[in-house]
Amino acid sequence: MTEKTLHTGWKMRRLGEMEWLPATVPGSVYGDLLANGRMENPFWKDNEDKALELMEYDYEYTMQFDCPEDILDKDRILLHFDRLDTIADVFLNGEHLGDAFNMHRIWEYDIREKVKPAENELRVVLHSPNKYIREAFRECRTLGNDDTLEGFVHIRKAHYMFGWDWGAHLPDAGIFRPVTLLGIDRGRIDNVLILQQHERVPEADSDRAIAALGNRSVSRVTLQLQVTEETAGITDGVPKLMDVTGGRVFGGCGQHMSYQAEITAPDGTKAVYEDSPTEIVIEEPKLWWPNGYGAQDLYTVKVVLYSDGREIDCWEKRIGLRTMNMRREKDEWGECFAHEVNGAAVFAMGADYIPEDNLLGRVTPETTRKLLEKARFANFNAIRVWGGGYYPSDWFYDICDELGLMVWQDFMFACAVYELTPAFEANIRQEFIENVKRIRHHASLGLWCGNNEMEQFVFERNSWLTKASEVRDYFLMFERIIPEIVHTYDPQTFYWPASPSSGGCLDEPNDPNRGDVHYWAVWHGNKPFSEYRKYFFRYASEFGFQAFPSLKTIETFTDDPEDYNAFSYICEKHQRQYSANGKIMGYMQQTYKYPSGFDTFIYASQLLQADAIRYGVEHFRRNRGRCMGAIYWQLNDCWPVVSWSSIDYEGRLKALHYYAKRFFAPLLLSCEEQGMMSAEANMNREHFEFEKSIRLNVANETMKDAQVTVRWALRTPDAQIVRSGEESLTVPALTSVWLDKILFPEAQLRTNYVSYEMEMDGEILSEGTVNFSYPKYFAYMDPQLSCKAEGDVITVKAQAYAKSVEIRNEEDNLVLSDNFFDMNAGVKRVRVLEGNTDKLMVRSVFDIK
Incomplete structure (x- = not known):
């Protein structure tokens, strides 16, 4: 199959107006109007209302293209829109090809008898979505989310464009994904379905065993291929398909269809499978895992379609071996x-x-x-x-x-x-x-x-x-x-x-x-x-x-x-x-x-x-x-x-x-405290009493057992330790483990807090603090926060307990290895991942007043 993208030379205008404006495809009506100074920034103040009015109109897009010889000589020529946003009419050389009425679909038109070698005019008219849904709602009062414009359910267009409880009424439209000329010789691959059969080793019969074995929990994977080829034209917008799995099916012109498969492993090793294979066995597979559980190894599968031994199409995708x-x-x-x-x-x-x-x-x-x-x-x-x-x-x-x-x-x-x-x-x-x-x-x-x-x-x-x-x-x-x-x-x-x-x-x-x-x-x-x-x-x-x-x-x-x-x-x-x-x-x-x-x-x-x-x-x-x-x-x-x-x-x-x-850290130490925040307390009520306690928990969302040390300390506002404790424990893979509850009857509501931390192999992996009072009632001392950048490291110093420490720069565009963290008195270092360190500022809950 031969392709030519149609992304250059586009222009657009409001339907019926004389002046054409340069247009970007893929793109949108709002994007083009904004680029040409024909609308104000729709996000500025309340310009949303003006932008909504602009979609009361129809818009047209047009461009001219030549059709290359290597497409003209093909059996079929398709005009392919990888989505149109929608409702649209499509014309070629003045002839109406069809309409598009679903933003979520592919739209293709057979133009073999309509296209010329040169100076073809492609025209797309995008009709007002506002008018469309209003008319549809008048005819059928189907209801939906109150934050959206009435009638949005009647159009297959992204609903959020018509408003939501976080979204504006901005129903943009456009040719928002690629437009392509396709030259098809005899046929093309519609798609390839790949099914996987995994053979698990006998020991891998539980979550713990699988975690211990990792990739070794599966000894082999069998890929089952189902190859579907499109051999005929488009009927009512739907292609006619034939199963060519195993190369057993002949096309409409009497040709024999077959395919070859090629598998490229994550390490780059390639294996080729001739004669239309229906099954491919991969020994010692490298499995795909979600983030935190293992590697994201990917295999590339390439299927080449042949007609009477001549290559006519190719399908290539990446897959992961996993169930x-x-x-x-x-x-x-x-x-x-x-x-x-x-x-x-x-x-x-x-x-x-x-x-x-x-x-x-x-x-x-x-x-x-x-x-x-x-x-x-x-x-x-x-x-x-x-x-x-x-x-x-x-x-x-x-x-x-x-x-x-x-x-x-x-x-x-x-x-x-x-x-x-x-x-x-x-x-x-x-x-x-x-x-x-x-x-x-x-x-x-x-x-x-x-x-x-x-x-x-x-x-x-x-x-x-x-x-x-x-x-x-x-x-x-x-x-x-x-x-x-x-x-x-x-x-x-x-x-x-x-x-x-x-x-x-x-x-x-x-x-x-x-x-x-x-x-x-x-x-x-x-x-x-x-x-x-x-x-x-x-x-x-x-x-x-x-x-x-x-x-x-x-x-x-x-x-x-x-x-x-x-x-x-x-x-x-x-x-x-x-x-x-x-x-x-x-x-x-x-x-x-x-x-x-x-x-x-x-x-x-x-x-x-x-x-x-x-x-x-x-x-x-x-x-x-x-x-x-x-x-x-x-x-x-x-x-x-x-x-x-x-x-x-x-x-x-x-x-x-x-x-x-x-x-969401793979290893998390968290604290279930009991105090004001959990008691819904009213401090002015008689018998104003509630438990002051903590119960720590370690969650291990990794594939390995974790041997950790957990520490806690009851502290004063200047971070001095009143009472502390420590416990070492093993947390099995894919589990969470509770530690014993610790009561603090001696804790002062407004002047004591608890810090906690978890260490493994000499590194603090998780830490935090809790108060027994509402944060607003805690008697914070001024932590006298300061920070200094050296290279890509920012050092923060605190002279007392500091809650939710934020580091920011003038543009507020820093991305740091950590931020909005709690500090006992002392020093904390974080790495700068994005942004500059000019004019750094730092603050904590102490500053909310």
Whole structure:
């Protein structure tokens, strides 16, 4: 097959206007209007409203191209759009080729009889999504998320573009992925399904044994190849396919189809398999593991298609040799729900991923890699792709394969109901097939999930339902159509009907003892952080807490000091959950003194967020085995906004992301303290008494037993030790171990705190501190913090106890090996990973006042 990309010479305009503007493809309408000075920055102040109005219009794109001879002489010539955002009409040389009505699908048009050798005019008209959904909603009042524009469920377009409780109303459009001319000689490979059979050594019959054996737990892997070839034309947008596995099928022209397979091992060694192999055996395989459990070894599989001995197409992908499923077994608490990789149950640690930008043209392999590398920096081993966006580009999964991030992949349905007409069903069926075939080979793909929160909110609470047929359509879509397609096209990947769910059939979808849970009593329910400790979820796939982004990020959407207030019009315009800034203030009242300045308020809000999620994750990890997943909401933002993200839109790390690096550490020492924060105390109440104690726990999420030494100390505000203790212990691989509870009846509420640390092989791996009082009541001494940079090392000195020490530079763009950490009096050194060390500043909770 011969290809020619069509990415140069594009121009665009509002339909009906005379002036053409230079355009970028792949790109978007907003991106081109912005580049040509025809719109203001949609993120600046309240320009979102003006940008939304621009999508009341239709836009057209056009370019001219010559068709090369090596494509003209092929049997078939296809115009291939790797997604169009959508609703679009496509024309070639004035002739209408067809329409595109799904952002999540490939669109191809056979132009063999229409294309000329030179001066072909390609034209794409993108129709107003706003008008489309309004008209669709008038005809069928199907309901969905209240933060979105009415009618968004009727268009197969990323839902978040129409608004969310963290997203703006910015329904961009465009030719946002590549456009290609394809010259096909006789046929082409549609796809290759690779199934894996692993032979496990007899000793590897438990998590502990697998951990001890590692890669040696599997003696050989057999790859089963199923090669599908497209031999005929396109009918109603769907290609006609033939199975050529084993080379037994003849094409429509009588030619004999065969293929050759080539496997390149991680060390570069190649092996070639002739005569259309159906099975390939790999001895002494190097297994792919999630981050923290082993290496991310990848094999390259190349399949070359031949017609009567002549090469006509090639398919090449990277795969990982691994098994991945969800372990669901009855146990003393209900039913476990855990990722099982190569036979070992792993604890999922990560966050929910939303689209990276409202302007699709800004999302590149480089932006995605930077984001996902920051996820791995924080010791993630999992990412959940949320169902209100779009299926990410191939590079997203390639990077997850490389970094060891297991992908929980939602299908693109969220917080709504859908009308399953015959046309809608045909549309989404093709969407599912294309995306399953595209993504299924990736080592990182952990599971397919039908939708986000529809089983829970739509049916448990009867939200948005207007007629009984919507219940029927739900079952047809998520418990029949999608699982049938997954079973057919990706039979070795686990399917889960919804998130949260207990397995489907409307059977208590948020049951804490089965399946996955979205837990929002902390935040939406205004419960204290310690509320997490009342629950032992099997897998928490959503829980979160909001914080403001960096002041430097806020300065990218306003330069008016009047706006630097949590309750200003612009700050609340960039806060999509109404009254949420007040909620932050409510939690702040419980925890910290009133911040006297906006920048201090931002700092305090980030500490609240970080501690809220820390309370949950540490509790879940202390109960490993019962709980096997902690995926917090959310990793990233798509525009500068106050939200639940741990990385803001400009890529700046909030306090939560540094906390995540610590609470997702493979070896974690955490402390379950009892004090004011756990007692919901009222100090003005008679008999104001509560326990003052700690109970330490070591969680070992590695494949090796750990021999560690744990130390604790009761201290005064100047960090002097009042009482201390030490214990050495062995923590088996893939377990968590409790130490005995320690009571501190002598501790003074406002003037004693506890520090703790864990050492292994002479290195402090995990440490922290806890107070028995609310942080706002603790009698901090001025730690007189100072810091100095020498090369890529920053040294921080404290003269007294310092809580949540933040180091920053003038641009607030540092990435450090550690930040927002606790210090006893003394010295701490951190490495600079990104950013300059000019004009360093340092602060702690002492400065919140």
